[in-house]
Amino acid sequence: MSKKGRMQRLAGLLELPQDIVLDLPRMTMLGNIQMLVENHKGIIEYTPELVRIRLKQGELVINGSDLVLGNLQVEQILVEGTMSEIRFNP
Template sequence: MERNRKDREGGVLSAVAELFDLPADVVAGLPHLEMVGSRQLYLEHHTGILAYSDTQIDANTTAGVLRVRGERLTLLAMTAEELRIGGRIAAVEWVEVKGG
């Protein structure tokens, strides 16, 4: 039964995306990342900052935790759904949160 529900929801999202000529990831609220070289990262659809230092920033998203590592990292801009990170970005990774 759970599988049928997921199939229906996926079908509805796909239909809405197609109807309005929108990318399915935008309709589903999935995170969207853009990088400008190794100096700036733009993230849409975050749900908050979990950790912040000049060498690591962890952002929560609907798809998991996005970890940005580097040097002289800073939040250049942040709104309820978007953030822009500047500095020398060395790595960007999805991390698994362990715990209960």
């Protein structure tokens, strides 16, 4: 069994959230106008049409219009605007 598999099993046995045990990002969306990204590793690129956020497993790419960053903290970023595409790049 891989390390990731063992960690997932341990999280299940201890009833711990997998995002904490596996160091995964947590993304919470409100429609297509707001996204809160927690447990990120920094901003790679930011324009009003594109936001790229570094994750432990790669990057999160958000395309849209009138995108703005708010609530910038070490552990979370709030992206607001009209989001038309969200994808993960390993």
